[in-house]
Amino acid sequence: MDRIRFGSSNNLSSTQVRLWRDYLKLFVHPDFYAPHKPAGFSETLLELCTKQRELTWYIRIVRSAYDRAEMDKGMDFFVIDMYPPCPQPELARGASPHTDFRIMIMLASNRVDGLQIKQNGKWFSVNADRNHLMVKLGDQMELLMALLIMLFHKSAIHRAVVNSKTTRISLTTSYGPEVNNLVVPAPKFVDDNYNPPAYRGMKYGTRTLYLSFTSIGKWAY
Numbered sequence: 002m003d004r005i006r007f008g009s010s011n012n013l014s015s016t017q018v019r020l021w022r023d024y025l026k027l028f029v030h031p032d033f034y035a036p037h038k039p040a041g042f043s044e045t046l047l048e049l050c051t052k053q054r055e056l057t058w059y060i061r062i063v064r065s066a067y068d069r070a071e072m073d074k075g076m077d078f079f080v081i082d083m084y085p086p087c088p089q090p091e092l093a094r095g096a097s098p099h100t101d102f103r104i105m106i107m108l109a110s111n112r113v114d115g116l117q118i119k120q121n122g123k124w125f126s127v128n129a130d131r132n133h134l135m136v137k138l139g140d141q142m143e144l145l146m147a148l149l150i151m152l153f154h155k156s157a158i159h160r161a162v163v164n165s166k167t168t169r170i171s172l173t174t175s176y177g178p179e180v181n182n183l184v185v186p187a188p189k190f191v192d193d194n195y196n197p198p199a200y201r202g203m204k205y206g207t208r209t210l211y212l213s214f215t216s217i218g219k220w221a222y
């Protein structure tokens with residue numbers, strides 16, 4: 002598997018929606034891969050990814066569910082998505098509707114709108130007009146929290162739309178398990194008699210592959 006990948010997701014053979022996106026994807030954990038240029042990029046990215054990993058570990062539910070050494074075998078990647086101006090934005094999409102399948106995802110953009118979240122059947126735009134970092138909790142968090150009624154959380158369905166005037170760029174870091182790990186409700190919270198698991202679970206790698214082929218899922222990278 003290439004550790005530094007780039008390409009375009011303009012699936013022109015599709016009769017439905019066209020994807021209008023260029024991307025650079027870097028594997029950053031457990032081994033770190035990044036281009037040497039521009040100067041300082043690789044060092045800054047390494048610091049960002051290390052801090053995010055540390056931050057995720059501070060989430061109490063993650064700490065109580067997982068073993069640190071096990072989690073540190075996890076696979077993280079960093080993606081830069083670029084959505085150039087599109088002459089017919091109503092026919093295209095930057096990203097199809099999907100949920101993110103990891104624990105925690107951080108997203109920054111060049112302050113151009115495009116990210117939308119679905120709530121109660123309607124799409125809402127996330128205001129990108131600020132210098133903020135957006136934190137999303139992914140499917141794996143939903144799975145963990147499904148057992149704790151007080152903390153019930155649904156991984157949000159979101160998509161990226163494109164526009165005809167401005168290039169949008171988004172940067173995403175995410176934290177997830179190793180591909181061969183079984184993603185299941187945390188055993189510490191499950192009890193076969195009184196508190197049976199609400200999800201069956203599957204291998205993280207299988208889940209990734211599955212999402213690449215479903216409509217509520219990520220396009221294949």
Ligand SMILES: O=C(O)CCC(=O)C(=O)O
Nearest residue numbers: 082096101116161171173
């Ligand atoms: O570019 C965006 O705002 C969304 C990208 C996204 O949802 C993803 O990479 O999972």
Ligand SMILES: [Fe+2]
Nearest residue numbers: 099100101159
């Ligand atoms: Fe996403």
